[in-house]
Amino acid sequence: MSQVERQQWDVVVVGAGGAGLRAAIEAREQGARTAVICKSLFGKAHTVMAEGGIAASMGNVNSGDNWQVHFRDTLRGGKFLNQWRMAELHAREAPDRVWELETWGALFDRTKDGRISQRNFGGHEYPRLAHVGDRTGLELIRTLQQKIVALQQEDEREFGDYEARLKVFQECTVTRILKEDSLKDGERVSGAFCYERESGRFFVIEAPSVVLATGGIGKSFKVTSNSWEYTGDGHALALLAGAPLLNMEFVQFHPTGMVWPPSVKGILVTESVRGDGGVLRNSDGKRFMFDYVPDVFKEKYAESEAEGDRWYDDPDHNRRPPELLPRDEVARAINSEVKAGRGSPHGGVFLDVSTRMPAEVIRRRLPSMYHQFKELADVDITAEAMEVGPTCHYVMGGIAVESDTAAARGVPGLFAAGEVAGGMHGSNRLGGNSLSDLLVFGRRAGLYAARYADDLATAPVVDDAQVDAAAAEALRPFSAESPEAGAVPENPYTLHQELQQTMNDLVGIIRREGEMAEALQKLAELRRRARRAGVEGHRQFNPGWHLALDLRNMLLVSECVARAALERTESRGGHTREDHPGMNREWRRVNLLCALADPTGVLAVSDPERGQIELTRVTTDPIRPDLLALFDKEELVKYLAEEELYE
Amino acid sequence: MSTTTSGTGSSAAADGGGDEGSGAYDARFRVWRGDVEGGDLEDFTVQVNDGEVVLDIIHRIQATQAPDLAVRWNCKAGKCGSCSAEINGRPRLMCMTRMSVFARDEVVTVTPLRAFPVVRDLVTDVGFNYTKAREVPSFVPPKDLGPGEYRMMQEDVDRSQEFRKCIECFLCQDTCHVVRDHEENKTAFAGPRFLMRVAELDMHPLDAAAATGLDRKATAQEEHGLGYCNITKCCTEVCPEGIHITDNALIPLKERAVDRKYDPLVWLGNKIRRRPTS
The missing domain is CATH 3.10.20.30 (Beta-grasp domain)
Incomplete structure (x- = not known):
C-alpha cells in the first residue's frame, strides 16, 4: 500500500474559477470545512479571460427586463435544447448573485443614477450585462478571491489559523475521484487523488462531497480562446467515476477570435465590440450578416443597416442589427464568407469599430481590446478594422446534473457546476450567460455538497486499492510502454499537437460524417500512442509529465465530442452538419449521454471501432406549461415536435 | 524525440489562414x-x-x-x-x-x-504575495445597505477601478528595490501591489472600515510598511496594465498618512505633479 499523505475535509472543490470559488464560499458559509484544489495559482483561472459581462435581468438600463425575458432569450439561444429548469433557476437567481458581489467589494461600471450599468449583447433582448469595461471576468475572480481571503481572516481571528475551515491547494491536480468500495452504501464518493505540481508529491483528500468546477475542453482544439488548463479534466474525472456526460457534440466556436499573427490565432475578441456598435464586413466592404438571419429569428432582427443603426439609440422602435445574432449563427456566417472567397487577407473577416465610435470612446469602453491589438498585432483599432475568425471557445455539453442541486447523475457525493456541467445552455450559450451560470450553479453546488456531507450518517471510506492504482497510473509516463524492442517513447507535446489538429480539422465548426469517422480512427491511434508517452527528468514541476497525464483526459473528452457529433444527424446551435443542414424538431427532445464503455473505469487499449465511450439516447422531460406559455405558439411551432405542442 | 516545431501557426480548417514561415x-x-x-x-x-x-x-x-x-x-x-x-x-x-x-x-x-x-x-515561489494579501483587512460592507441598494457614481469608482485592473503578475513586487535585494524587509513591507490594495479600499466609496474603527490610511504606514517606499516609480514602469501605482495609489496614501505621522517623502511627493487617472 502506498505511503500517501491523507487529509480530511467535508467538501472538496476541484477548480478555482468562478464556479469553484463561489461553490467554496457557499460550502464554507454553510459550515462545511472546504478545500479548493486548482491547477494554477489562486486567482489565475480561465474566468479572468471573460470580457463582456454577467447577464442578469436587473433592469437597470431598460426596466422592461425581467427573469422571464432572460429565460426566453436563453432558450432561443440554445435552440430549446436547454435543461429548462436550469435555465429558469439561472434567470431567476442571476440578479441576486450579481448584487451579492457588490457587498463583497466588486466595482462594476455605473449608470448615471449610480446603479450597475448593463450593456447589450448577442441574443439578449435588453441591455443586460453587468460589466467592468472589457475585463469583467477579472473583476469576478478578484472579488471571489478576496471574499475567500475575508473568510480566512475570520477563521484566523477565531481559530488562529487562516486555513482552519477553507484552504486553497494551489498548483495541484486531481487525477482520480475515489469512491467507496461497498455493497451496502453503493458507489459513494470518498475523496480525490491529487499531486502537487511543484514537487510531484501525491496526496489524498478524503471527503464525502466533491464539486467538479474544472471548466472546459478547448485545449483539444488547435484554434482556441482557452488557456492551457482547459483539458477537460472534470469531464474525464466524472466519466471515470461513472457519471455520464450530456450532449457533448455542442461546442461553441466564438465568431471573433484574432486570426493574425499566427501565434495569437484564436485569442478572443470580445462580443462587446459588436454590442457597443462594431460591425462585420467582408472583403467587398459589405455588412454580410444581413444575408444570414435564419427563419427562426427573422422577426427580431433589423432588415436594413439604417434600422440596425437606429436601434442603438432607439431600441423600442427598431430591431437589433444581425451582428448581434447568437454566436453560432455569426460564426457560421463568417465561415461561409471566408469559404466563398470574401475573407480578409489573413483568412478572417473585418470587424470594424473605428468608423463607428470616436477613438476615446473605444479606448474607454474596450481598453483590453485596444491594448491586445496594439501590443500583439500592431493594429490600432481606433483607426482600422480588426481581422477576426471563429475560435473554439466553450463546450455546452458536460456532466449530466440534477437541475436544482447540481448533483451528478448516478454518483452520490459528486457535484458539478460551471462549464463542466452540461444542460444549462442547450445547444448554444449566449454571451454573458457563462459568468451568471458560474455564480448561480456554483452557489447551488456548494450548498448541496455541504448539505450532503452534513447529512451522511457514516463517512465513506477511501479504498486503498484505488489509491495504489491511481499512483501507478500517474507514474506510468516515467516508464512508458515500449512494445517493440527499441521503440522510442512518444513526445507528449507532439501527441497533443496532433490531437488538436485532428479535432480542429475533422470535428470542427462544420462537420461531415466521413471526417468524424476518420477522427475516431485517429483518436484510437493517438490513444494507443499515448500509452507510450514518455517524459524526461523528475517529478518536480515537470510540464512534460503534466501534459502526459492531461492527455488521458483530452482523448476521452475528444472521443465523446466526435462520437456524439457523428450520432446527431441534424444541425443545431454549436453542432453543424454539412450533410444534415436543417434543425430537426424530433431531435429536440433527444439528449445524448456518454458513458465509459468499460464501467470499471480501467482504460484498456480498446479497438478503434468500439472505443472507450458508449452513447445512449434519452428523452428530456417536457417543458413546464407555465414556461412554455412565455412564448407565442407561432414561435414554438418552429422548435417543438407536433406531439409536444398538443400535449 | 520528434522534430515537429509547428506548435502554432499553420492553417486551420475552419477558415484557411496560412502565414507560417514568412520571416522565420x-x-x-x-x-x-x-x-x-x-x-x-x-x-x-x-x-x-x-x-x-x-x-x-x-x-x-x-x-x-x-x-x-x-x-x-x-x-x-x-x-x-x-x-x-x-x-x-x-x-x-x-x-x-x-x-x-x-x-x-x-x-x-x-x-x-x-x-x-x-x-x-x-x-x-510567489507565496510572499499571498501572505501579504491576507494581511490587508477586507472590504467592509456598509451596515445600512442591502444587496441591490448600493449606489455609486462612476466618477467615484474610477479611482479604485484603476487599481482593480491589476492582474497580479507581481512584476511590481519583483522590481521594487525595497525587497528585490533586501530579503529582510519582506516581513515589514507589503509591496506596491498590496499597498495599492489598501489605497483601493480606502478610496472605495462605500467601504465602511472607518465605522468599525479601522483606519486604512494609518495601517498603510504602521502595518504595511508604506514608509519604506521612496517613490522611485519602478513599480509603475513595469506594470503591464499601465496602472499609475506610484502617482495614484502610493503618493495619495502617503499624503493622507501625513496628518498622523511625519513622512519626509510626502514633501517630495507634493512637489511632483500628479498625472490624471485616465
Missing part, C-alpha cells in the same frame, strides 16, 4: 535552468516565426528540446499575469513581449523573477 529565423536564447540547489543559463537555438512572443519561443523549446522546462503560463493574452519573468534583466510578461522588439542577432536571456525563491527553472 533562428534566434539564440539563454534560459536559466536549475532549482533551489542552484543552476545556470542554458543555450538554445530555436526557430522564431512572424508575430511571435517570447512565450511562444519558450513553448517551442519545451516541445522540441527540453520537455521538462518549467514555466508558468495560462492565458497567453496578457490577462492572467502568470508568465512573469525577467527578459534581458527586465521584469516582463513573456506573453506580451514580442520577438520583434529584439534584433535578430541579439541573444535573448530569460531568467526567473529575482525577488522570489526559485522553485525550478522559470518558476518561483
Whole structure:
C-alpha cells in the first residue's frame, strides 16, 4: 500500500474559477470545512479571460427586463435544447448573485443614477450585462478571491489559523475521484487523488462531497480562446467515476477570435465590440450578416443597416442589427464568407469599430481590446478594422446534473457546476450567460455538497486499492510502454499537437460524417500512442509529465465530442452538419449521454471501432406549461415536435 | 524525440489562414535552468516565426528540446499575469513581449523573477504575495445597505477601478528595490501591489472600515510598511496594465498618512505633479 499523505475535509472543490470559488464560499458559509484544489495559482483561472459581462435581468438600463425575458432569450439561444429548469433557476437567481458581489467589494461600471450599468449583447433582448469595461471576468475572480481571503481572516481571528475551515491547494491536480468500495452504501464518493505540481508529491483528500468546477475542453482544439488548463479534466474525472456526460457534440466556436499573427490565432475578441456598435464586413466592404438571419429569428432582427443603426439609440422602435445574432449563427456566417472567397487577407473577416465610435470612446469602453491589438498585432483599432475568425471557445455539453442541486447523475457525493456541467445552455450559450451560470450553479453546488456531507450518517471510506492504482497510473509516463524492442517513447507535446489538429480539422465548426469517422480512427491511434508517452527528468514541476497525464483526459473528452457529433444527424446551435443542414424538431427532445464503455473505469487499449465511450439516447422531460406559455405558439411551432405542442 | 516545431501557426480548417514561415529565423536564447540547489543559463537555438512572443519561443523549446522546462503560463493574452519573468534583466510578461522588439542577432536571456525563491527553472515561489494579501483587512460592507441598494457614481469608482485592473503578475513586487535585494524587509513591507490594495479600499466609496474603527490610511504606514517606499516609480514602469501605482495609489496614501505621522517623502511627493487617472 502506498505511503500517501491523507487529509480530511467535508467538501472538496476541484477548480478555482468562478464556479469553484463561489461553490467554496457557499460550502464554507454553510459550515462545511472546504478545500479548493486548482491547477494554477489562486486567482489565475480561465474566468479572468471573460470580457463582456454577467447577464442578469436587473433592469437597470431598460426596466422592461425581467427573469422571464432572460429565460426566453436563453432558450432561443440554445435552440430549446436547454435543461429548462436550469435555465429558469439561472434567470431567476442571476440578479441576486450579481448584487451579492457588490457587498463583497466588486466595482462594476455605473449608470448615471449610480446603479450597475448593463450593456447589450448577442441574443439578449435588453441591455443586460453587468460589466467592468472589457475585463469583467477579472473583476469576478478578484472579488471571489478576496471574499475567500475575508473568510480566512475570520477563521484566523477565531481559530488562529487562516486555513482552519477553507484552504486553497494551489498548483495541484486531481487525477482520480475515489469512491467507496461497498455493497451496502453503493458507489459513494470518498475523496480525490491529487499531486502537487511543484514537487510531484501525491496526496489524498478524503471527503464525502466533491464539486467538479474544472471548466472546459478547448485545449483539444488547435484554434482556441482557452488557456492551457482547459483539458477537460472534470469531464474525464466524472466519466471515470461513472457519471455520464450530456450532449457533448455542442461546442461553441466564438465568431471573433484574432486570426493574425499566427501565434495569437484564436485569442478572443470580445462580443462587446459588436454590442457597443462594431460591425462585420467582408472583403467587398459589405455588412454580410444581413444575408444570414435564419427563419427562426427573422422577426427580431433589423432588415436594413439604417434600422440596425437606429436601434442603438432607439431600441423600442427598431430591431437589433444581425451582428448581434447568437454566436453560432455569426460564426457560421463568417465561415461561409471566408469559404466563398470574401475573407480578409489573413483568412478572417473585418470587424470594424473605428468608423463607428470616436477613438476615446473605444479606448474607454474596450481598453483590453485596444491594448491586445496594439501590443500583439500592431493594429490600432481606433483607426482600422480588426481581422477576426471563429475560435473554439466553450463546450455546452458536460456532466449530466440534477437541475436544482447540481448533483451528478448516478454518483452520490459528486457535484458539478460551471462549464463542466452540461444542460444549462442547450445547444448554444449566449454571451454573458457563462459568468451568471458560474455564480448561480456554483452557489447551488456548494450548498448541496455541504448539505450532503452534513447529512451522511457514516463517512465513506477511501479504498486503498484505488489509491495504489491511481499512483501507478500517474507514474506510468516515467516508464512508458515500449512494445517493440527499441521503440522510442512518444513526445507528449507532439501527441497533443496532433490531437488538436485532428479535432480542429475533422470535428470542427462544420462537420461531415466521413471526417468524424476518420477522427475516431485517429483518436484510437493517438490513444494507443499515448500509452507510450514518455517524459524526461523528475517529478518536480515537470510540464512534460503534466501534459502526459492531461492527455488521458483530452482523448476521452475528444472521443465523446466526435462520437456524439457523428450520432446527431441534424444541425443545431454549436453542432453543424454539412450533410444534415436543417434543425430537426424530433431531435429536440433527444439528449445524448456518454458513458465509459468499460464501467470499471480501467482504460484498456480498446479497438478503434468500439472505443472507450458508449452513447445512449434519452428523452428530456417536457417543458413546464407555465414556461412554455412565455412564448407565442407561432414561435414554438418552429422548435417543438407536433406531439409536444398538443400535449 | 520528434522534430515537429509547428506548435502554432499553420492553417486551420475552419477558415484557411496560412502565414507560417514568412520571416522565420533562428534566434539564440539563454534560459536559466536549475532549482533551489542552484543552476545556470542554458543555450538554445530555436526557430522564431512572424508575430511571435517570447512565450511562444519558450513553448517551442519545451516541445522540441527540453520537455521538462518549467514555466508558468495560462492565458497567453496578457490577462492572467502568470508568465512573469525577467527578459534581458527586465521584469516582463513573456506573453506580451514580442520577438520583434529584439534584433535578430541579439541573444535573448530569460531568467526567473529575482525577488522570489526559485522553485525550478522559470518558476518561483510567489507565496510572499499571498501572505501579504491576507494581511490587508477586507472590504467592509456598509451596515445600512442591502444587496441591490448600493449606489455609486462612476466618477467615484474610477479611482479604485484603476487599481482593480491589476492582474497580479507581481512584476511590481519583483522590481521594487525595497525587497528585490533586501530579503529582510519582506516581513515589514507589503509591496506596491498590496499597498495599492489598501489605497483601493480606502478610496472605495462605500467601504465602511472607518465605522468599525479601522483606519486604512494609518495601517498603510504602521502595518504595511508604506514608509519604506521612496517613490522611485519602478513599480509603475513595469506594470503591464499601465496602472499609475506610484502617482495614484502610493503618493495619495502617503499624503493622507501625513496628518498622523511625519513622512519626509510626502514633501517630495507634493512637489511632483500628479498625472490624471485616465
